[in-house]
Amino acid sequence: EPGSRVAMEDPGYTPARLLFAAQGADVASVPVDSEGIIVDQIPDNVCAIYVTPSHQMPLGMPMSLARRHALLEKARRIGAIIIEDDYDSEFRYEGRPTDSLQSMDEHGVVAYVGTFSKTLLPELRLGYAVLPAAIVEAVIKAKQLTDWHTSTLPQWALSKFISEGLLNKHIRRCHSTYAGRRERILSRIAGDLSPWLETIPCTAGFHMAVMLKASIDPAIDLHLLVERARDKALGLHPLHGFYSDATPRDGLMLGFGAIDLLDIDPALDRLRDLLMGFG
Ligand SMILES: Cc1ncc(COP(=O)(O)O)c(C=O)c1O
Known part of the structure; x- marks a missing residue:
């Protein structure tokens, strides 16, 4: 909604900042340290918090487990949705993957979004979202207002590609x-x-x-x-x-x-x- 406040990492993914601003949001820039977004500095009056926990964009470090817990707790307390942009974690080179915020979420506060731009091709323009039930209807409406729907043929081909184990x-x-x-x-x-x-x-x-x-x-x-x-x-x-x-x-x-x-x-x-x- 125009006038809503959204928090995001600073430095962060510039296109996301521009997108929120283009929708009329007031973007609150929150600094990051070696563990990720500094949760204590997220204002209490934001309705969404956009983060890149697997591979901070652009600095690259993963968000620590302690920070993930703190972020989930903060979002629950202030009634904000976390947008977890997990854009390239399919390519992991060291260590065990950290649990996604979405998999740790017990209160329905995380919207997990991913893309096939990295694993396949940016030209496909296909991505996916795992959403808390409370916002599914609103996101479907927003998607319909944006471009009605994504072309079904590439979606069908991709679904076959995935189900046959080829991805x-x-x-x-x-x-x-x-x-x-x-x-x-x-x-x-x-x-x-x-x-x-x-x-x-x-x-x-x-x-x-x-x-x-x-x-x-x-x-x-x-x-x-x-x-x-x-x-x-x-x-x-x-x-x-x-x-x-x-x-x-x-x-x-x-x-x-x-x-x-x-x-x-x-x-x-x-x-x-x-x-x-x-x-
Ligand atoms: C942080 C981040 N999120 C998402 C994407 C992918 O965006 P899209 O799915 O629109 O190609 C990128 C691409 O570089 C990115 O850097």
Whole structure:
């Protein structure tokens, strides 16, 4: 509803922020720390809390179990719905998956949303939602008002693909490809890029956040780095664009969903040479 207040992580998924604002919502930006959204700083007057617990967008860390419990309790207390955007957790590389908020929810406060954009193709425009009973009717109405309904043919084909076990097979096959790319990037960052860069630990997905080390002396101007990289045909994506009210940290988002394994080293060589150039 226009005028409603919605809380989301800061930094967070910018398209979600823009979408809420476009619907007339007042978006409350809530800072995150190494455990995820800082629950104590979520205002009491929000009707929804949008979070990315498996793989915080953009920093990458998973939300801790303690924070998950605190968030569920807060949502219950203030009567808010949590929108759990689990956009890429099918690709997990380390450790046991943490329980989703939705599976921990005993009070019907979590709307779990997922997408096939990562496991299959963004072009499909197919996703899914597991909703608390209380909001099902409202969401169906909102969907009908948005585009009446999603094309049924791709939904039918996808349902067959899933029921024949082909989606799981596909995910298993892609997993080792993505894991190989991720390993390569991590080993370079722990190796020759370590004087300048450090990663935020993350266990899932297709991107990782790497931070410029605070100890670099003289400090590197991130904007200049991005500009110089562009001149060398290297696209760097700073984290600044994901911040709203919180002070941006100097870092980059490294995506490995689309890059070929063999292209990673030449790209990181170029980045290392640029970093060295700041002397
Ligand atoms: C946080 C987050 N949620 C959801 C999505 C997927 O969105 P869609 O299903 O609209 O392609 C993305 C894609 O990058 C994302 O980063």
